[in-house]
Amino acid sequence: MDWSINDIARLAGTTSRTLRHYGAIGLLDPTRIGSNGYRYYDEGALVRLQRILLLRELGLGLPAIAEVLDGQRDDVRALVGHLHWLEAEKRRLDTQIASVKTTITKIQGGEGLMAEESLNGFDHTQYKEEVVARWGEQAYANSDAWWRSMSAEEKKSWSRSQLQLGTEWADAAARALPADSDDAQQLARRQFEWLAGIPGTPGYPNGPTREYFVGLGEMYVADERFAANYGGVEGATFVRDAMRVYADRHL
């Protein structure tokens, strides 16, 4: 008693193409092949096919299924291993979902898809007026010379670190952390160190002066072009507060 290829396909709830594929990779051979080339399958094949499909619904790969069915691998062990992989995948999805969500809120928060900001934010010539007005011509000239002296690669890696910091600030703000929390102060410290690396900054190379550091925080809030880098006015306000706390404690 045997069936044609479409017969078992229907019996098992799959397609003839799949059966041919399984035959091709040696996962399930027809019981018998007619002189006309037709494939025929018997009950043994049907049972095997069902087991294959069962395992496939669980997400196992065909090679793994082959090993299990041929008794080369313990089925429970295979499934447990597969389970770990599934759970890892789920965690990956979770973090990705979180990232997408924060990105959406950031975009809606007015940042556009960053990018321009991520470069222009560092092309501080854009902020020449503010810098000169607050800290003088010399500060701007120093800073400008420093920026121009960097190789493209250096600029980039620097930009990346900046973008990273901005993102973490925005995240922290979104989580509504207190400005004097450890996490926020950690970020403030990094902000301080980041500024310490920029010639033209009042206080360089020992790190920004208290006045400059606090003033910068105010500027982030006052100027939305800066604010955009920290999650908008709300984010910038959080950054300013955290920076002020840091200044009070250390500067």
Add this chain to the structure above:
Amino acid sequence: MDWSINDIARLAGTTSRTLRHYGAIGLLDPTRIGSNGYRYYDEGALVRLQRILLLRELGLGLPAIAEVLDGQRDDVRALVGHLHWLEAEKRRLDTQIASVKTTITKIQGGEGLMAEESLNGFDHTQYKEEVVARWGEQAYANSDAWWRSMSAEEKKSWSRSQLQLGTEWADAAARALPADSDDAQQLARRQFEWLAGIPGTPGYPNGPTREYFVGLGEMYVADERFAANYGGVEGATFVRDAMRVYADRHL
């Protein structure tokens, strides 16, 4: 000011192969191509590349990214759509994880990888003794004739539904539902209707008699060959209890 292919690759944290791929699919063309065929990229390309990589880390597909970057699609809308897809994927993983877990426990519960059971479980000739002893020769003969009369295809589809029911019973048992819960009683009703379709069953075609229905539940517990179909003795006990509640209420 432009960079060679490996330069931007490093700047952006990707590989030259990826850049060539993006060029090939028109997602990111080199700013300029030297007479020697070398690709060169400028800052504009770098910005675009960064945006591409940012979106890719979120899991967007390259075609979707292209649409967003070319302004054909609103970025927020694209991300929201993507978010839905991610969440659907996560749900898929969740159910698959649950399936794998129950399958593992079922196997450890002594069922092997079912399959044989899934066919033999219906090949009730195996249970001839029990059937005859409890309900008489005639019941067995009727049932047997019915089974033999089915085409292979019919047998299969019937087997599938049986297997499905068994699996759901096992799941319910694993969730430790009360026997009189709605879910359990739903299953009991399906069990009843399933039996109603089998000639040879005392009470056919109006559905099994109360006596038969309750007795069958007892047999599931008493005979581990039956119990195996419902998640072992524990599962079978649950099935029996649910069936008894059902009988008390409706038969």
Add this chain to the structure above:
DNA sequence: CTAGAGGTTGACGCAGCGTCAATGTCAAGG
């Protein structure tokens, strides 16, 4: 005899590159 249902073997397509392979180019050193 013919139509139509069903079977066969290729082979491409998909997503996103990794990974050779075969070969050209450029800057530095002998």
Add this chain to the structure above:
DNA sequence: CCTTGACATTGACGCTGCGTCAACCTCTAG
């Protein structure tokens, strides 16, 4: 000038699991 080594180029296969033609037999019923 030649060599070497780093870096570039264009193919093209590989991976996962089949869906989906395409071109071409085979069997059955009318």
